[in-house]
Amino acid sequence: MKKRNLILTMISMLILIIILVFVDKNLDSYNTRILNLCAIYVILALSMNLVNGFTGLFSLGHAGFMAVGAYATALLTMSPEMKAQNFFLAPIIKPLANLTLPFLPALIIAGLITAFVGYLIASSVLKLRGDYLAIATLGFSEIIRVIFTNTQTLTNGALGLKGIPNTTNIWWTFGTAVVTVIIITCLINSSYGRAFKAIREDEVAAESMGINLFKHKVLSFTIGAFFAGVGGGLLGNLLGTIDPLMFRFILTFNILLIIVLGGMGSITGSIIAAFIVTIAGEALRFLDETMNFGFITIQGIPGLRMVVFSALLMMVVIFFRHGLMGTKEFSFDKIISKFSRKTYEKGGDK
């Protein structure tokens, strides 16, 4: 059984690689960018699902963590000349001016810095619960954004950073997404993951079973922040330009939409929903433009897309309370047992 699943996983990976090669060679830059965004949203959704879906902490600080990751990666990968061009109001602080790292170490360092910020925030706000935690994390996310707007010598303030090397490509995004899926899956299926779920189910019972609530909540939050930072870093180097206004609450809302739609506490759900929401976001762009039905012409309403998304979220909350997947996961065993039952039924028809 185990061996069969391993082989099937290998085959799926191979298929994914083949698809990626095809995408890399054939698709235009617009469609490639959408797929890149899909993969980045997979990373972000998983990191948020770990905190909100698996550990049951209602955190809304994701945009802040992404900002930290994006700025850290950008500053670590930009060339000294580019930095000099960007920081014309006030020069960048010394050690960063001439520092340029390759993408991978930059991304990991950015993740670690974000994790550290996440750790600091977690240690101060995780005494709170439920709605209060949501408000506190949302507040911290905004604080990070405001700080970045004002630290001229570190982040170039409201001007943002331009000319970040476009290192992010389809291999980086999907590669990181696959690694994230593997790590989060391993974590969730480990003893620590079970402890997280126990905290989600019943804090009092979890504590009386010997689980240190604070330690495990901080751990989950910090790991979540790490991947949010990595996702932010990939995003920054994909877009090439970042500024503090990018990291407003709406970004957190987008990721929240994904995990609620996919199912709080389902890795598979997050992956599927990340693709649905990102692709739909582009496909529904026509809603914002002038629509001509032949007999009637509707003037473009900017933001109509978001109205549709909000309506979608409401519908999910009302009709599919547990999202697409609930807490269920994809597994080869289930598919095969379903499949073999079907062939059995077919055999019975004869």
Next chain:
Amino acid sequence: MPEVNTVLNIEDVKMQFGGVTAVKDFNLNLNSGEIVALIGPNGAGKTTAFNVVTGVYKPTAGKIYFNNKDITGMRPDLITKTGIARTFQNIRLFKDLSVLDNVLIANHLNIKSNFMDAIFRLPWYRKEENEMMEKSLNLLEKVGLLEQKDDRANSLPYGKQRRLEIARAMATSPKVLLLDEPAAGMNPKETEDLTNFIKQIRDEFDLTIFMIEHHMQVVMGISDRIYVLDYGVTIAEGNPYDIQNNERVIQAYLGVNEDDA
């Protein structure tokens, strides 16, 4: 002569909530291997006493010693680690998780590998995971829940949920087990099974059991000693026979006869 070995020692514990004194000057000692029951009318402060022992509440005054170690006001998870496990009056299982997961979670407190070892499935983590799995399956077999191990916890019938809660508490390897109304809501057959089950685990795991129970058949049937609480005050202590004939206990339960008073 068998050596009397005190495991849990509660000295003059007092618990106040604002102006209300829920438990007053509560004294109790549990000897190793005993089954001790705590009874009393509704609102007598029994569950409060439990919550003080398990660290959910910090007592206003008094001390609690476990194996001569002061555990007063310690965090609940640390108290569980020292060897006191509990169940809850209104079952608190991890409802959406499987029966096996419920028991596995209770093994987590002794884990030595850190989360990195767990993510990368390093050999020492895998060894620990296998040990946990083996221990949990053993335990489930002993409590008769092995067949339902993959079922969701809240899909079990009521009596089995109670059993699972006890099994989960047992998985923390306790020396003292606190049961909060284990027989609540059970039919006579289930009650009898439970009584035997409690005796069985006491013998098998070398436990000391301290329980709150309203079901007199259970209390009188298995307790070595009984404490009676009324309005936060201990009004009687002794073996089942003494308690049944104690004037104050009868008064507390049935009320005072106006003519006699």
